[in-house]
Amino acid sequence: MEPGPHGYAAARREADGPSLTSSAEFHRWWDERLRSGGFSVERIAFDRLDSWAFDPRTGNLGHDSGRFFTVEGLRAREGSRDVRSQPIIHQPEIGILGIVVKEFNGVLHCLMQAKMEPGNVNTIQLSPTVQATRSNYTQVHKGKVTRYLERFVGPDRDQVLVDVLQSEQGAWFWRKRNRNMVVLATGDVPLADNFVWLTLAQVRELTQRDNLLNMDARTVLSCMSFALPDKAETAPVDAFGAALVRSYKDETADGGGTGGGHALHTQREILSWFTEAKTRCEWSARLVPMNEVAGWTRNDREIAEAGGGGKDFRIIAVEVAANTREVAGWTQPLLHPYGQAHAAFLTRPIDGVLHLLVRARPEYGLMDQVEMAPTVHLLPGQDLDDVSEPFLRDVLRAGAVTSRYDQVLSEEGGRFYNALTRYQILEAQEDFPLDVPPEFRWVTVRQLMDLLWHGHYLNVEARSLLTCLYSLR
Numbered sequence: 001m002e003p004g005p006h007g008y009a010a011a012r013r014e015a016d017g018p019s020l021t022s023s024a025e026f027h028r029w030w031d032e033r034l035r036s037g038g039f040s041v042e043r044i045a046f047d048r049l050d051s052w053a054f055d056p057r058t059g060n061l062g063h064d065s066g067r068f069f070t071v072e073g074l075r076a077r078e079g080s081r082d083v084r085s086q087p088i089i090h091q092p093e094i095g096i097l098g099i100v101v102k103e104f105n106g107v108l109h110c111l112m113q114a115k116m117e118p119g120n121v122n123t124i125q126l127s128p129t130v131q132a133t134r135s136n137y138t139q140v141h142k143g144k145v146t147r148y149l150e151r152f153v154g155p156d157r158d159q160v161l162v163d164v165l166q167s168e169q170g171a172w173f174w175r176k177r178n179r180n181m182v183v184l185a186t187g188d189v190p191l192a193d194n195f196v197w198l199t200l201a202q203v204r205e206l207t208q209r210d211n212l213l214n215m216d217a218r219t220v221l222s223c224m225s226f227a228l229p230d231k232a233e234t235a236p237v238d239a240f241g242a243a244l245v246r247s248y249k250d251e252t253a254d255g256g257g258t259g260g261g262h263a264l265h266t267q268r269e270i271l272s273w274f275t276e277a278k279t280r281c282e283w284s285a286r287l288v289p290m291n292e293v294a295g296w297t298r299n300d301r302e303i304a305e306a307g308g309g310g311k312d313f314r315i316i317a318v319e320v321a322a323n324t325r326e327v328a329g330w331t332q333p334l335l336h337p338y339g340q341a342h343a344a345f346l347t348r349p350i351d352g353v354l355h356l357l358v359r360a361r362p363e364y365g366l367m368d369q370v371e372m373a374p375t376v377h378l379l380p381g382q383d384l385d386d387v388s389e390p391f392l393r394d395v396l397r398a399g400a401v402t403s404r405y406d407q408v409l410s411e412e413g414g415r416f417y418n419a420l421t422r423y424q425i426l427e428a429q430e431d432f433p434l435d436v437p438p439e440f441r442w443v444t445v446r447q448l449m450d451l452l453w454h455g456h457y458l459n460v461e462a463r464s465l466l467t468c469l470y471s472l473r
Helices: 023-035 200-208 215-222 239-248 267-279 390-398 445-451 460-470
Strands: 040-044 052-054 061-063 070-078 081-090 095-104 107-116 124-127 130-132 159-167 177-184 195-199 283-288 296-298 303-305 313-321 329-337 341-350 353-362 370-373 376-378 401-410 420-428 440-444
Touching: 023 124, 023 195, 052 329, 081 283, 081 296, 095 215, 107 200, 124 215, 159 460, 177 215, 195 200, 200 215, 200 401, 200 460, 215 401, 215 460, 239 341, 239 353, 239 445, 267 353, 267 370, 267 440, 267 445, 341 390, 341 460, 353 445, 370 460, 401 460, 420 460, 440 445, 445 460
Parallel strands: 095 177, 341 420
Antiparallel strands: 040 313, 052 061, 061 070, 070 081, 070 283, 095 107, 095 130, 107 124, 107 195, 159 177, 296 303, 303 313, 313 329, 341 353, 341 376, 353 370, 353 440, 401 420
16 A cells, blocks of 8 residues: 555555456356345335334334434525425444455455345445444344454454545435445454455456446445556556556656646645635535425335426335345335436546546535536436536547446445446547636546545545546556
């Protein structure tokens, strides 16, 4: 790991050595997990929910324990005008998304889990070692203990390498945060069922397959600012690969303008730009009872926008059976998007250093109102016609970009049902303008990596794309 709050020099030997598990062995193991799961997810009517109910006074949908999460209302206003009214998931407790890492034969490995979530389009996906809400790992559900939890909490936990609060979808969650952690194990780690050791290179390569590496793993991996493998700087690469390597290197992060192979902007300039973007927000958002959400209706099976014109999402209920989870069966609400979202980073080399075009994007449910997002971020139901900036819409419509990454990946399957996003990394030509509107900035990969030592800078889609970018080097 590069120098930082919890530096670990041995992690510089990131992924060039042999793995405990070959790719062929992993895929055989994965296929067996899929066959042996015994999973089922069935949509049900709200009155079949067990321990969940609508509050007769507020209309909020919550659990009898008062834990887990609630479906409440959100109202956003600009001045005296309402600009958005919708249901939103309120989960104030902070969960743990954690990966155990350990060296084998001098090569760092990650302990990953084949985890079932009710909203996953393919039932199980590769997940962090621990992926648990506070309600789950404190056993509100009266189920089994979360495996490997003791390595992340308590007096005997393993050495902490990464520990940072990061946000989740601000369009669908109210101020949701999870604790993203990486811990280093030096002693024996017994391997439980449904877990596997993979190198970082192997894990990142799995972002090249649709819907395999889950969102929670992607966000933790983005916070692991490990060094390039030694071969990355010497192996033959094309111009894009060479520019990407330079974008990771320490010396590109200081900035200083064009002409010296540095970042276009210094980190201080990026932080000032971001702070100013937050001051431009003139709207406010707050939670309201579901009964006060205008333009939405509820029937026995869903909460949806009135008139059948919903473009974004609805709220549904499901019944779940899963013999590999802490509880073998349960019911719960889920947010069900209409269609696919789209997130893309536009990139281009500047003086031989790859830069990404980030956007300061407001979202009503974010803790701090604004976070850095991909260049293009469209919600389900939106398309390129909804890109308001002509300089982006025109280049994307014309296809005047080179696709470097293009996969469909799942969002959080514990709260969203079949939520899919098309993730892209696109390379623009060198004549694409450096002068961009005020809400955009060109940044290097290294600058984004340094920001991820802290929370509330990059949104979850940007973090996912950063992990996908790691797979290209």
